[in-house]
Amino acid sequence: MLENNKQKDCQNICNDFHSTIEFLGKRWIGIIIYSLFKGPKRYHEILENIPGISDRLLTERLRDLEKEGLIVKRILTTPKRKVEYELTQSGKKLEDVFLTIVTWTQAKNDS
């Protein structure tokens, strides 16, 4: 019974991990989040900052990120209309995760 619970805990951790890594690893998701760490950006700014991404996929990924609660879309009307995307609290907390990934990658490339 205890063993069983342990296994369940492990499975939960495993599933948590699985869904998160596959979401973050979806093409462009990581780099879009990355580009928003410095602060909110407009649709076009993101598009120009990320070489290779298409506008269709950018829109799709922004919707994915909104749905996951990692970014918010903000439509400003004054002084003129513009659309901005900003990381939520939970999105901002990904910076720690991203740092460990960069560190690991560099260690790997150095050796």
Place this chain on the structure above:
Amino acid sequence: MLENNKQKDCQNICNDFHSTIEFLGKRWIGIIIYSLFKGPKRYHEILENIPGISDRLLTERLRDLEKEGLIVKRILTTPKRKVEYELTQSGKKLEDVFLTIVTWTQAKNDS
């Protein structure tokens, strides 16, 4: 010029991050690595440990992981033939990365 270098550094970090996260996020890659943290496993053990993965994709992902230098394939012949997969040093170091991801996921789900 300094600015330019800074930008280049940033681009390198960004590219490092981008390629790593997209590789780790490829379907099944994360969970395969995860299942090898406890020690080397046979092809069939991995297959049975990961619900939903097909044998074709498992083979493909194992080749991907070998190519990236994260696992090694070992063919043992004594006492009887068996194939084992084990994480390399660099593969094992991913445990830190995976921990931050699990932590982040749990914090997100709690709030």
Place this chain on the structure above:
DNA sequence: ATTTAAACTTACTATTAGTAAGTTATGTAC
């Protein structure tokens, strides 16, 4: 000698990514 199992391969279908062109709403130049 025949069957069984592990570890793949090959051929095919379904899903997802990427490209190209079109749309709408607002903003700017004349």
Place this chain on the structure above:
DNA sequence: GTACATAACTTACTAATAGTAAGTTTAAAT
């Protein structure tokens, strides 16, 4: 106030990747 430009999408289509199903090879077990 008409023409042109730009931001932020949408729609339709093609290319690439994932997933399914069935077949192959090698070695061992009965």
